[in-house]
Amino acid sequence: GPGWAGQGPGWARGPGGEEIHFTTGEGFEGIDLEDLLGGAFGRRRRGATGRGWGPVPGADHEAELPLTVEEAYRGGRRTITIPGPGGGRTLxxxxxxxxxxxxxxxxxxxxxxxxxxxxxxxxxxxxxxxDHPRYRLEGRDIHVRLPLTPSEAALGATVAVDTPGGEAKVKVPPGTSSGRRLRLRGQGMPSPRGRPGDLLAEARIMVPPTLGDEERRLYEQLARISAFNPRSPS
Structure with missing residues (x-):
């Protein structure tokens, strides 16, 4: 029609043969016919399939991977089953x-x-x-409890503590009270890139549930000669 040349209102045929009315009258000046038909032309250009959309990438999925602290520490190969049709997939x-x-x-x-x-x-x-009965994780740092006898805490000692990577030695300073944290740098969770975490052993002073005769005598003697009062204001 005459409107195809942009000289007033007219009709045009789109790629599917549909008739499209357009005008260059007031309020429509500067509108390109390609803007009006771009959606139809674009769909024609996007692919050669019957849907007109072309190849579509597959969707991403997420699944949880349960691990113990020891498995997370060591890493290694795991066999998992992803639920799905036909019983899912094993990877x-x-x-x-x-x-x-x-x-x-x-x-x-x-x-x-x-x-x-x-x-x-x-x-x-x-x-x-x-969750683990002995270890608590904060990022790559591993927190453990370190049971100590009263003499180890008072006099100082080097004691063994279990970690996910095996046994480690902790040097306990003399005069250690319950709650004190002893840091072993680099003994936490390993890191594929960068510095590993730390192991933080929290001192817990333990006393025997029952005392032998000699132990009781020595504790009583200590109680008589010791002036230490943990409840006095500091």
Missing amino acids: QVNVPPGVTDGQRIRLAGQGSAGSDGARAGDLYLIARIA
């Missing part, structure tokens, strides 16, 4: 040593399949470290 996962709670592990191409040859999505495993 081998390489867990890096020192993974922290909430850290994501990416498995490239293990998400949903793409369409028309597009790449598959990724699977992200979120590490969830279970």
Whole structure:
């Protein structure tokens, strides 16, 4: 129609044969016909499939990866099952040593399949470290309780403490009270990049539930000669 040349109102046919009315009258000056038809032309250009969208990448997925503190410390290969149709999928996962709670592990191409040859999505495993009766994690730092006898705390000692990486030696200064934290630098969770965490051993002074005759005599003697009063104002 005459409007195709931009000389007033007219009709045009879009890519699908539909009739589109347009005008260059007041209020529409400067509008390009391609702007009006761009959506239709764009859909035609985006792909050659019947849907008109072209290849679509697969979706990413997330799943939780339960770990003990020891498994997170050591890392290594784990076999996991991802729920899904037909009983799900079984995957081998390489867990890096020192993974922290909430850290994501990416498995490239293990998400949903793409369409028309597009790449598959990724699977992200979120590490969830279970509570432990002896260890408490804060980032890469490991907190443990360090039981001490009264004599070890008063006189000082070097004692063994269990860690997820094995036995470590802690030097207890003389005069250590319950609640004091002794830091072993670099003895916490390992790190693939950068400095490992620390081990923080919290002193807990323990007394025997029952005393032998000689032990009682010595404790009574100590009580008589000691002027220490832990309840006096400092």
